[in-house]
Amino acid sequence: MPARPKKSKITRSAAVDETPDRTAAPAGLDLGALGQSVGYLIRRAQLAVFDDFIRAFAAIGLRPAQFSVLVIVDANPGLKQSEIAAALGIQRTNFVAMMDELEQRGLAVRTPSKSDRRSYAVELTGDGRALLKEALALHAAHESRMIDRFGRDSHADMIRMLSQLAQD
Amino acid sequence: MPARPKKSKITRSAAVDETPDRTAAPAGLDLGALGQSVGYLIRRAQLAVFDDFIRAFAAIGLRPAQFSVLVIVDANPGLKQSEIAAALGIQRTNFVAMMDELEQRGLAVRTPSKSDRRSYAVELTGDGRALLKEALALHAAHESRMIDRFGRDSHADMIRMLSQLAQD
DNA sequence: TCATTTAGATATATACTATAACAATTATCC
DNA sequence: GGATAATTGTTATAGTATATATCTAAATGA
Numbered sequence: 001m002p003a004r005p006k007k008s009k010i011t012r013s014a015a016v017d018e019t020p021d022r023t024a025a026p027a028g029l030d031l032g033a034l035g036q037s038v039g040y041l042i043r044r045a046q047l048a049v050f051d052d053f054i055r056a057f058a059a060i061g062l063r064p065a066q067f068s069v070l071v072i073v074d075a076n077p078g079l080k081q082s083e084i085a086a087a088l089g090i091q092r093t094n095f096v097a098m099m100d101e102l103e104q105r106g107l108a109v110r111t112p113s114k115s116d117r118r119s120y121a122v123e124l125t126g127d128g129r130a131l132l133k134e135a136l137a138l139h140a141a142h143e144s145r146m147i148d149r150f151g152r153d154s155h156a157d158m159i160r161m162l163s164q165l166a167q168d
Numbered sequence: 169m170p171a172r173p174k175k176s177k178i179t180r181s182a183a184v185d186e187t188p189d190r191t192a193a194p195a196g197l198d199l200g201a202l203g204q205s206v207g208y209l210i211r212r213a214q215l216a217v218f219d220d221f222i223r224a225f226a227a228i229g230l231r232p233a234q235f236s237v238l239v240i241v242d243a244n245p246g247l248k249q250s251e252i253a254a255a256l257g258i259q260r261t262n263f264v265a266m267m268d269e270l271e272q273r274g275l276a277v278r279t280p281s282k283s284d285r286r287s288y289a290v291e292l293t294g295d296g297r298a299l300l301k302e303a304l305a306l307h308a309a310h311e312s313r314m315i316d317r318f319g320r321d322s323h324a325d326m327i328r329m330l331s332q333l334a335q336d
Numbered sequence: 337t338c339a340t341t342t343a344g345a346t347a348t349a350t351a352c353t354a355t356a357a358c359a360a361t362t363a364t365c366c
Numbered sequence: 367g368g369a370t371a372a373t374t375g376t377t378a379t380a381g382t383a384t385a386t387a388t389c390t391a392a393a394t395g396a
Contacts, residue, residue, distance in 0.1 A: 029255055032243035033304060034236055038314045039217050041330035043232070044257065046214040048334045049207050064211070065383090068202055075200035082343060087197055089212065094384065096345055110344095118343040118392045136201060146206045150329040158329055161318035162209035166216045233352090250374060262353065264376060278375095286361045286374040 042165075049146055056142045060134055065090070067139070069098060070132045073108060073124050080119040081110070107131055210333075217314055224310050228302055233258070235307070237266060238300045241276060241292050248287040249278075275299055 034040040053064055062070070068088055073079065079087075085095035099122070102108040107128035110120035124132065147155050202208040221232055230238075236256055241247065247255075253263035267290070270276040275296035278288035292300065315323050 029240070029247070029251070030243040031255075032239040033307060034239050036327060037307070038311055038326060038330070039221050039232065039307075040236060041327060041334060042210065042214045042217055045330040045333035046210045047257065048336065049210055053207050063382095064207065068208060071200040071202050072197070075198040079197070080343075083197070087199075089215065091385070092344070093346085093386085099344095113343095116343080116393070120344080139201060139205070139207075143206055146333065149335075150332045154325065154329055157322065157325060158206060159204060159209060161322055161326055162206070162213040164318045165213035165314065166209060167317075168216060231351095248374080259354070260375075261355085261377085267375095284362070284374080288375080 038165075052145060053142055056138050057135065060131060060138065062131070062135055065098065066102065067135055069102065070107065070124065070128060070135065073122050074129065074132055077123045078121040080113065080116075081122060082119070084122060102128070206333075220313060221310055224306050225303065228299060228306065230299075230303055233266065234270065235303055237270065238275065238292065238296060238303065241290050242297065242300055245291045246289040248281065248284075249290060250287070252290060270296070 031040075050064060057063070057067065065088070069084060072084055072087055076084075076087075081095055081099060082092045084090075085092040090098070099108065099110065103110060106125055108122055108124050110122055113119045113121050147158075150158060199208075218232060225231070225235065233256070237252060240252055240255055244252075244255075249263055249267060250260045252258075253260040258266070267276065267278065271278060273295075274293055276290055276292050278290055281287045281289050315326075318326060
């Protein structure tokens with residue numbers, strides 16, 4: 001017998017008749033309401049997309065969140081940490097470690113702000129811009145693979161719908 | 169001065185000229201490649217959708233993953249744990265604690281399988297089915313809100329695209 | 337001036353995910 | 367038939383992501 005769950009304080013009910021042999025492939029089972037659920041499907045889709053992204057970006061050691069920071073900083077040099085974090089939906093408290101790592105890897109720098117001595121202006125280094133260039137190429141290839149999955153014709157619709165879903 | 173990051177082993181570069189006053193609202197900043205990125209947008213969209221879901225389901229104390237288990241078990245009574253976990257993309261090792269909680273709350277039961285003494289057949293209890301009924305009502309309302317965001321006309325397209333994205 | 341707010345940081349807690357190992361059982365194959 | 371391999375449920379554990387409370391220095395505002 002396999003080990004029984006010790007945390008369960010509920011007595012198990014008496015054995016009930018078995019379904020014949022439900023060893024059917026997981027693919028062939030009834031998803032019920034989940035099969036038509038935007039919430040469920042978008043979660044599965046997001047995981048699948050990130051899986052492809054993470055595999056592709058492992059070559060340059062960037063995770064999705066790190067890539068997004070590089071893109072934002074490159075497009076908006078001089079932003080302060082809290083602005084970057086807010087733009088990406090990251091809490092500034094959790095953003096500190098991310099910045100530490102990017103800075104330690106020599107991809108970005110915190111420069112003391114002249115106008116506000118509490119804050120730093122964040123910018124990419126030369127290395128950061130070089131890595132971002134590689135990253136953007138990987139990203140384009142990744143995006144292309146994703147678009148192929150649901151069809152080029154639907155691309156604009158997809159971008160629109162996701163944007164609308166995301167804005168509260 | 170705010171506390172400096174102690175982990176940073178990189179010397180900060182000398183101060184660079186500030187951008188005039190970039191305290192603009194985070195909404196009004198350049199997202200660069202992210203604004204058209206399926207990967208970025210689907211992550212933000214998924215978080216927004218889950219946010220609505222979690223708020224709505226807080227009333228009955230169900231998290232998205234728990235709801236998905238109840239739906240699957242109801243539609244496929246008698247499945248074994250590993251099959252449920254596989255169907256939902258959860259590792260069987262992490263599924264144990266989920267089952268423990270559902271069982272402790274009296275929503276589901278593990279029944280010893282007759283044909284295989286290693287495994288359990290999982291089923292909903294009466295309470296489980298009753299709670300699922302409430303949950304399905306909350307879910308329908310939630311889905312309706314989400315569909316309103318991107319437009320009823322696009323619903324079928326959305327379901328199709330997300331499904332295609334999700335399948336490897 | 338004094339109270340409040342903000343920026344960056346630290347510490348910490350919780351949720352989610354991933355891997356390794358184990359006992360009991362079942363399946364495989366020579 | 368018996369050794370070997372694979373499977374099921376489980377535990378322990380590590381890593382990652384996220385959330386809250388608190389702190390100091392600095393800026394803001396009444």
